[in-house]
Amino acid sequence: MDRDTWGDMAVLAAIVEAGGFSRAAPVLGVSASALSHRVKALESRLGVRLLNRTTRSVAPTEAGERLLARLRPAIAEIDLAIADLDADRGRPSGRVRVTTHRSAAFELVLPKLRRFSTDYPEIVVELVIDDGLVDIVAAGFDAGIRRAPSLEKDMVSIRLDEGDTLYVVAAPSYIAQFGTPQHPQDLTGHNCLNFRYPSARFIHRWTFERDGQTLALDAPGTFVTSDNDLLLACAREGVGVTIVLQRHVAPYLASGELVRVLEDWHYHVPPNHLYYAGRLNQPPALRAFIDAMKAP
Structure with missing residues (x-):
């Protein structure tokens, strides 16, 4: 695989996770039009349409979703490799993506954000508000906050309140x-x-x-x-x-x-819980966020 194709596939994953070109642009540090050109170039090289585009939304095609399903574990491994470098230098950095319902965002996460951002200025917390149920692994989240009956199976969970x-x-x-x-x-x-x-x-x-x-x-x-x-x-x-x-x-x-x-x-x-996949090599940025949420 050539270097451009790999880079463009990482861009594709970022666009889908962000929910569109304009939302991914500030994260990736390029313009929305530049991202659109890169995806078109990738589709041309692969000979298949990967994204359905409308004036209001962007969503992966069936072929695009199959590709992303195979890409996400590889991207996660790369993120872990970079996180290991962060651990070596003793300063967590990177992005932590968390899905939560609205009240938990305001009542449980917001009160701890100021201290967290001060202690870890190189960590970006991306908080996605969604009152529905979310498969955090499939959706590319590092963690989620939900009430006890709604927790996904096979997850590590930490109680955050008394209900x-x-x-x-x-x-x-x-x-x-x-x-x-x-x-x-x-x-x-x-x-x-x-x-x-x-x-x-x-x-x-x-x-x-x-x-x-x-x-x-x-x-x-x-x-x-x-x-x-x-x-x-x-x-x-x-x-x-x-x-x-x-x-x-x-x-x-x-x-x-x-x-x-x-x-x-x-x-x-029931009480709210912070939950996440029980990976052995947990990214330092996620570990720092978990510890912050556990703190009184």
Whole structure:
């Protein structure tokens, strides 16, 4: 294989991981048009189309995905080789790609970023927000943060918090107009505001527990969103009833903008975990990130 072909294949992998030419350009330090020319040259040399391009997105073709599936382990080995050099010089560097859901990004990662960036100025943390389930190995991530039941199999995991409790809430104006549900089944007569997991493409099922009894239901309603902030905003406007984490709704309960209903029923959501593949030769940059997340 000639040197240009290998270099262009590494560029192809970077473009797909970044999600497009314009996003990969600042990472690779070249223009988006230059990246496009390199991929076209690679496709010409190989005689096969590797990327489907539209004005809004870039995605690998079937042939491109097969090629990338074979390339990723090789690229990972090269990254490890470079990481070993970093270890020899005693200063971790490189990029750590982490997938996480939105609340964990703000509540668990963000508070530790300032110190981490100060301690490790040569490490770039790339945090990708995705509330759906992600195969971190197939998607090229070094680690992920998800709640316990959603962890991938055969992963090393570290608990990051103690979990939280789901509250059912509504605006006082909504309750005044439509009444207060006394039992979870009463929600079938209310307008329930629902959350859809973007990648997994399913709507969150409302789950309740009381005296050892668990009840789960698909709450009917006229509004679905993939954004928790918008869900709370709609509830505060009196659009309907919703179910959210206690830590997210606490300020609005304190201000009186929202009130809690079905207080005898609750559901404790599992803790968040940082998880990663249990590789023997772990890149120093990833090891540093893991240690930072474990620190109190």
